[in-house]
Amino acid sequence: MALGFARGVCEIFRPVSLEASATPIRWAFLVDTQKCIGCGFCVKACKLENDIPFNNNVSRTWVERYVLTKEGRTYADSPKEARNGFSSSRIDLGNGKSQNIPGENIDKAFFVPKLCNQCEKPPCVQVCPVGATYQAADGVVLVDRTWCIGCGYCIMACPYGMRFFHPRYHVAEKCNFCYHRISKAMEPACVLACPVGARRIGKLRDSRDPVAKIIETGRVSVHKPEYGTSPQVYFIGMSYEVR
């Protein structure tokens, strides 16, 4: 019995046992900013698949546009989270103002789709006072709508700003890689909708997964690694200017 007690104490001080029991599936996402054309069908698909009111200015995912001028200025916008695509060359500056950048002034411009990074060390999960949000064994961070008290700590804690209050349920909400779809061997709605393959999902540690191969060996990076959350959405063509 003393041995059992000693072993129990050792479990607490030996967190390496957590790493050793890593589950075979770990979901990761690959965003190719060089392919994204800013059509916004991913945002539309996400909202309609996941019951987020279409005309509310909140979304589980969105696309940002970056226009870098030859003088070195950066313009960024995401008109209505790109739910209607980018159908104007005018950059939305907020407060009803917009600006047109003439084509000859543009040094480079690109679109960056963004979604929840399903971080390996999610700060949003750490701050939940009631245990309503958690990370599943396969890496996806989920929110228990029946348990969330709507305090908003997780929304404040996410350094990427991925969380929001659901306008109808009034609890915390965020992208969950369409958990109801990936659990049935379907792709997330945004991956299905993307016409150019800018969004892809894969399973890390699966030697046959082509997306995992690109993540492990290709020229990919994550967004803001200095936050220390170990995000699992990888970008091709991520740039310094991306906020």
Next chain:
Amino acid sequence: MHVLRPLYVVLLLLGIILIARVFIVPKDFGVYERGYTYGWHRAGNAEDWKAVKVQYKGRDYCVACHTVQGQQISTSPHRIIECENCHGPAADHPLSPKKLNIDRSRDLCLRCHTSLSYPGSMRSEIKGTNPDAHNPGIQCVICHHPHQASKPH
């Protein structure tokens, strides 16, 4: 000792809470694979999320019946666009919804076909137009067939 009475009240409240939580906290609430920091939750929630109804079905579901449109679009540059992107999610169509939306507005086309000359982005590769100069206010589909974009309507 009357000074102990507040202590009795506190102990009573504590007792009430400890008994109430046995009934209120779900039985499957606990610490799971990701440990104390990241895995403290109600285990049944993962199944709740897996049970959410799928809305988008994918092209194969559509062309199983709509073979004509599937054939039309298969030779067009628009074949890379999922049917449901423009027509909305299939869900339980044809049971519910009975008909999917046919959106004939300019805005749907301008999502991609507003010409944006962005060096380094694939957006510049898409044939586009200046929406303010090219037939403003007229529906695109009057001249352009969405399933066979290169042919006149």
